[in-house]
Amino acid sequence: MRIIIEDCKDDEEDTIIIKCKNIDKELLQLIYSVKMGSKRMMAFKDGSIVMLDPKEIYYFDTVDNKVFAYGEQEVYEMKVKLYELEKDFEGTDFFRSSKSSIINLSKIKSLTPAFNGRFEALLYNGEKVIISRQYVSELKKKLGL
Amino acid sequence: MQRIKYLASLFPNIATGILISSAIFLSASGGSLGSLARILWQLIVCAFLCTLGSIIYPNKELSKKQTVILAVINYIYVNMIVIGCGIVFEWFDLQDWGRIIILSFLVAIVFIVVWCISVYKGQKLANEMNKKLAEYQKKKK
Numbered sequence: 001m002r003i004i005i006e007d008c009k010d011d012e013e014d015t016i017i018i019k020c021k022n023i024d025k026e027l028l029q030l031i032y033s034v035k036m037g038s039k040r041m042m043a044f045k046d047g048s049i050v051m052l053d054p055k056e057i058y059y060f061d062t063v064d065n066k067v068f069a070y071g072e073q074e075v076y077e078m079k080v081k082l083y084e085l086e087k088d089f090e091g092t093d094f095f096r097s098s099k100s101s102i103i104n105l106s107k108i109k110s111l112t113p114a115f116n117g118r119f120e121a122l123l124y125n126g127e128k129v130i131i132s133r134q135y136v137s138e139l140k141k142k143l144g145l
Numbered sequence: 146m147q148r149i150k151y152l153a154s155l156f157p158n159i160a161t162g163i164l165i166s167s168a169i170f171l172s173a174s175g176g177s178l179g180s181l182a183r184i185l186w187q188l189i190v191c192a193f194l195c196t197l198g199s200i201i202y203p204n205k206e207l208s209k210k211q212t213v214i215l216a217v218i219n220y221i222y223v224n225m226i227v228i229g230c231g232i233v234f235e236w237f238d239l240q241d242w243g244r245i246i247i248l249s250f251l252v253a254i255v256f257i258v259v260w261c262i263s264v265y266k267g268q269k270l271a272n273e274m275n276k277k278l279a280e281y282q283k284k285k286k
Contacts, residue, residue: 093285106285111274113267116212119274140270143277 031091043069043076050076054092058107058123060085062100072125095142097121098132105142165189191230198222216256224252 008014020027041052058070060082067078067085078085086096093105107123114120117133131139168189171182198219207215227248231237237244 105278106282108278111271111278113264113271115209116207117263117267119267119271136270140274143274143281145273145277 041069041078043078045074045076052076054089054094054104055106057094057104058125058127059097059104059129060094060102061129070127095135095138097135097139098130101129103129103131105139161192187230187234187236191227191234194226194230195223198226220252220256223256224249227252 018027018031023031041054041057043050043052052069052071056071058072060067060069060078062068062082067080067082069076069078080088082100082102085094085102089102094102095105097103103121103123107125108121109124110122111131112120112122114130117136119131119136119139121129121131123129164185168182168185171178171185174182201215201218201222228245231244231248232239
C-alpha cells in the first residue's frame with residue numbers, strides 16, 4: 001500500500017482520502033482505527049474539563065437523563081446525548097447495548113446469557129453490563145456471526 | 146444438522162396451517178367428519194387464547210424478578226385457559242381432578258422444555274460470541 005502525504009492550504013481541513021479497488025476487512029479496520037484515534041471527547045470530572053481518549057472508555061451509560069463515560073476506575077459526565085455518541089462512534093468498537101448504554105467491544109472480557117434473551121458482558125475492569133435482547137443482533141453482526 | 150434445524154423452524158407454521166385448513170375442510174364436508182372438525186376448531190380456539198397470554202410481556206427491558214413473575218402469571222393463565230377450554234368444550238368434567246392435574250402437569254412440562262431450550266440456545270450463542278470476541282480482540286492487538 002502506498003502512502004502519499006500532501007500539503008494542504010491553511011483554510012483547508014486535514015483530510016484522509018483512501019483510494020482502493022474495494023473495501024476489505026483490513027481496510028475497514030484501518031478506517032476504524034483512524035476514526036477512533038483521531039477522536040478526543042470532552043468530558044467533565046469534579047467540575048473540570050477533561051479530554052478523553054475513546055479507547056480508554058469501557059462504556060457509556062445514561063442515568064437520570066445524564067450520560068456518563070466509564071473508564072477503568074473513573075466516571076466522567078458527558079454533555080452529549082447517547083444517540084449522538086452512537087452516531088459519532090458508528091463503525092468503531094462501540095456498539096449500542098441497551099436503550100441506556102453503549103459498550104466498547106474491545107473492553108469485554110466475556111459474555112454470558114442472562115434471563116429473557118439478554119446477555120451480560122463482563123468487562124476487563126470487573127464491571128458487568130447488560131446487553132438487551134433487541135441489541136444482541138447488532139452485537140452478533142459486529143462479531144461477524 | 147442445518148437442514149434439520151430449518152425443518153424444525155418450519156414445522157410449527159406448517160402444523161398450524163394444516164390444522165386450520167383441515168378444520169375448514171372437515172367443517173365443509175359435514176356428516177361424520179363434523180365432530181372431528183369441532184375438535185380441531187376447539188384446539189385452534191384454545192391455542193389462540195393461550196397465545197393471547199403473551200400480551201403480558203411488555204416491549205421493554207425486564208428485570209430478572211419481573212421476568213420470573215410474568216412467567217408464573219403466564220403459566221397460571223395458560224393453565225386456566227386449557228382447563229377452562231376442557232370444561233367448556235366438554236373434554237372432561239370439573240369434578241375430574243385426575244385429568245385436571247395431568248393437564249396442569251403437561252402444561253408445566255411444556256414450560257420447562259421451552260425454558261431449557263432457551264437456556265441451551267443462550268449458552269450456545271454466548272460460546273460462539275465469546276469465540277468471535279476473542280478473535281476480534283486478537284486481531285486488534
